[in-house]
Amino acid sequence: MDRIPSPRELTIAGRACVIMAYAGGLAGIAAGTLLLREDELAFAVIIWTLTFAVGAVLMAVSMIIRALSGLAAQLGRVDADVRLLAEDHARSLPPRDGGRDPWLRH
Numbered sequence: 104m105d106r107i108p109s110p111r112e113l114t115i116a117g118r119a120c121v122i123m124a125y126a127g128g129l130a131g132i133a134a135g136t137l138l139l140r141e142d143e144l145a146f147a148v149i150i151w152t153l154t155f156a157v158g159a160v161l162m163a164v165s166m167i168i169r170a171l172s173g174l175a176a177q178l179g180r181v182d183a184d185v186r187l188l189a190e191d192h193a194r195s196l197p198p199r200d201g202g203r204d205p206w207l208r209h
Contacts, residue, residue, distance in 0.1 A: 110179065113172035117165045124161035128154055 110114070128183040131154025 107175075110172045110176040113168055113175060117168040117172065120160070120161045120165035120168065124158040124165070127161070128158045131157075 131150055135147040135150040135154070138150060
């Protein structure tokens with residue numbers, strides 16, 4: 104993975120997981136109902152159970168992705184604050200050693 108997704112992209116991915124969970128749930132209910140009409144109770148229950156499990160997993164993935172999105176947004180704000188503090192600190196120090204970086208970066 105070459106690029107880290109932005110918080111906005113993570114939020115969109117979380118919403119997509121929720122949409123897929125609802126779409127899968129509706130498809131599972133429809134398929135189970137059609138099987139129930141044809142007197143296939145066992146297969147209908149299996150379809151409904153699988154649909155519930157897949158929907159639950161997708162909702163859990165959505166919650167994890169949204170949590171990561173919030174963390175990424177918070178880390179982005181902290182990173183910006185640290186950069187501002189470092190720049191302010193660098194401006195407040197008198198030049199020494201030929202104007203070297205006070206953070207000892209060369």
